[in-house]
Amino acid sequence: MYLSTMQQALVSVLTPFKNTADFLPACIKSIQSQTHTFWELIIVDDNSTDNSYEIVNSYAERDPRIKLFKNNGTGIISALRLAFNESKGAFITRMDSDDIMSPDKLQFMLHDLKIHGKGHIALGLVQYFSNSGHLGNGFQRYETWLNKLTIKGDNFKEIYKECAIPSPCWMVYRTDLEACKAFQPERYPEDYDLAFRFYKGQLKCIPSNKVLHQWRDYPDRASRTDEHYSKNHFIPLKIRYFLKLDYDNKRPLALWGAGHKGKMVARKLIANRIPFTWLCNNEKKIGKHIYGQELHSFEYLKTFKQPQCIITVANPEEQTKIVRHLQSSGMKPIEDYYLFC
Structure with a gap:
């Protein structure tokens, strides 16, 4: 024994x-x-x-x-x-x-x-x-x-x-x-x-x-x-598992952030034929198109019912503001929003 x-x-x-x-x-x-x-x-x-x-x-x-x-x-x-x-x-x-x-x-x-x-x-x-x-x-x-x-x-x-x-x-x-x-x-x-x-x-x-x-x-x-x-290997891995484990094709998907990582995620979503709405805080980018996708103000998120949101904004202060904004709307981590950086 x-x-x-x-x-x-x-x-x-x-x-x-x-x-x-x-x-x-x-x-x-x-x-x-x-x-x-x-x-x-x-x-x-x-x-x-x-x-x-x-x-x-x-x-x-x-x-x-x-x-x-x-x-x-x-x-x-x-x-x-x-x-x-x-x-x-x-x-x-x-x-x-x-x-x-x-x-x-x-x-x-x-x-x-x-x-x-x-x-x-x-x-x-x-x-x-x-x-x-x-x-x-x-x-x-x-x-x-x-x-x-x-x-x-x-x-x-x-x-x-x-x-x-x-x-x-x-x-x-x-x-x-x-x-x-x-x-x-x-x-x-x-x-x-x-x-x-x-x-x-x-x-x-x-x-x-x-x-x-x-x-x-x-x-x-x-x-x-x-x-x-290399960080270039991280985004494909994240997208792979997000689409496999957490993505709900019955809910609208938003991508928040149009910097380097945001663009990498956008390319991956497009390559996988995943529809999404692109959001950003930069007024100079709002209304413009990248990869054929129009960039919208973050306020546009309010028009969706039960959205999922991928956040690629790396700046810690901006990221905190975004999370607070989403949480004030009742959104929860891993269920409704996902920090990708």
Whole structure:
């Protein structure tokens, strides 16, 4: 009975790595220092050209919980797929090879999952750090936004704005991850795509107010350099899932914003033959046509009955005003309006 309970509490930590020799020792040591000790680290070398493999192997030779593999394909999705296939745990979490876990990260998330049961995602707050002591404003804004959602468990309310599930700071039951098709789709950015599939699977986010993950920022980080994480990949993914999960063709659709992202969304909607009304706040644009679509004042929204609205206005102050305006009309996030930036 004791062994059965322990086996159910095995946590599989899935970690791809590529050329992160400088950071792997700190990452692995943070896993070895966990207060929950019944874990396995399934760590996959994604074609490194430095001595990362040798570093990990030196740890694996001394700790049987560390299981090292070489990617039989190319890219992080292939590496994650291999790691998941080789894992045995009833609970699954991800870890980035250049980051650091707080000592009680696994214990804290595991406890939350056991309390709330299947159909939930355990989360923690994240904290960016840099060896240079300087963080980009974008990362600081993302941390603040993400943690604000996680504290309330409201992550999916702004799923279309950014990746609302921190990619290396979640834990789910294995069966729930399998139901969401784990790492099968070859679709980037893979962390955002998985977040959408968690949302599609109606998993519930468990609120958390504890910092569990130290997220390292540095010039060569993949999110800064890999083309798969370019913002140009985000809009197609958002449109894909919006049309699949939330779009109601029986309701009028409005697109609010005619800047760069607004135009990208408009092109995607037109390509998918989705009718929409284009709104903007810029008086110089109102009445003009872009891609054959006339731009209307936001007041035009009042002429529709039960509209859906995609917001692409990036300016935080303007976005707040728009949300307040929509909420004053009784519109609700994810049900009636969707923040796309």
